[in-house]
Amino acid sequence: MTGSLPMTIREDGLPERVTIYEVGPRDGLQNESTIVPLDVKAELVSRLVAAGLPIVExxxxxxxxxxxQLADAANLVTRLDLDGPTPLPVLVPNERGLDRAIDAGCRHIAVFASATEAFAAKNLNSGLESxxxxxxxxxxRAIDAGMDVRGYVSMCFGDPWEGPVAPEQVVRVGTRLLSxxxxxxxxxxxxxxxxVGHVGSLVDAFTGAGVGVERLAMHFHDTYxxxxxNTHAALRRGITTFDASAGGLGGCPYAKSATGNLATEDLVWMLDGLGIEHGVDLDALVSTSVWMADLLGRTSPSAVVRALGQSGD
Known part of the structure; x- marks a missing residue:
């Protein structure tokens, strides 16, 4: 069934183009209990770049x-084209991680903050303010070194220990990172x-605080x-960057209720149906996710991969 495409029907008020921020090699694999070989990780990044993903973490x-799972980070980046046209960001938890990223020649990094006290304690061994x-x-230091720095904020909608998270609390954390x-x-x-209502409320809270939608990205998990x-709700609010993981891989090693990320293929299918440009070759992406699922010994969580990838790689 590869080659199938949805009917394209534009919807008024949606962006004409979005950026897909591929997180599969990092967020997608970090929760895998079986260590994925270095060669496989390097090939995964290369295949995702070749499929047209504009950013691959x-x-x-x-x-x-x-x-x-990510103990081989330094060895992996030696196999990647860090100076190529596709940014290949790495996550750094602290200054020690930054030192390793600088030594490896990385040019794009991300830091990972928490919107809640409980998750800051469990994930960062810190507090919400500290x-x-x-x-x-x-x-x-990263900016002084000429690096671009992205900020993740976790638990923006709910926390397994604290429950629902008020948009105003997320805004306080997010604006601190921006500052x-x-x-x-x-x-x-x-x-x-x-x-969907919560998504709109959170975006409105940020814009109400003076943060433009161009500074925001959304990172959805498909647990429920x-x-x-939620992606569609964010599109209607003008968000144009979405994190996604090839094949729907991923979770969070510190929150067992966090299951897979939004599958990149499912996102691409929806964007194609809405006539929103993204630059990704869906067939190449499905082929990559079928290959990865076979290596992991299970069926891909992505509905689009299951629908289009029946013939295999």
Whole structure:
């Protein structure tokens, strides 16, 4: 069935083009219990770039004890074209991670903040306010080194320990990161509890605080099957950057209720149906996710991969 395309029907008021920020090699693989070989990770990044993904987050310079899957980060980046036209960001948790990224020649990094006290304690060994003391020197040094810095904010819609998260609390964390110099905020529905009204409310809270939609990205999880509906709600608010993971891989090693990310293929299918440009070759992407699912020994969580990838790679 590869080659199938949805009927394209434009909807008034939606963006003409969006940027898909591919997180599969980092966020998609970080929760896998079986270590994926270095050669496979390098090929995954290369295949995603070849499929037209405009940004591919490659790995994370976290301590191997925290995320054993990404212990090979330094070796992986030596295999990648960090000076090529496709940005290959890496996540850095602190200054030590930044040092490793600088030594490796990385040019794009991301830092990872929490919108809640409980997750800051569990994920960052910090507090909601004290986390910024860790980020400030990391962001400042990265900018001084000529790097672009993205800021993730997790638990923006709900927290498994604290429950629903007020948009105003997320705005306080996000604007603090912006004031430190991050170029873009990725707002994460880490446990997938967001709904369309909540999405609109959160975006409105940021714009009401003077943050333009061009500074915001959305990072949805499909735990409750809401990721595409939430994406559409964000599109209607003018958001033009969306994080997604090839094949729907991913989760969070610190929050067991956080299941897979929005599948890149499912996002592409919806965008194609809306006539929104994205630059991604869907067939090449499906082929990559079928290949990856076969290596992991299971069926892809992505509905589009299952529908189009029956013939295999």
């Amino acid at each position: 490659a790995t994370s310079f976290v301590h191997p004890r925290w995320v054993p 986390q910024f003391a860790m980020f400030e020197p990391t962001i400042r 430190l110099g991050v170029s873009q905020l990725s707002l994460g529905d880490t446990i997938g509890v967001g709904t 099957g809401q990721a595409l509906a």
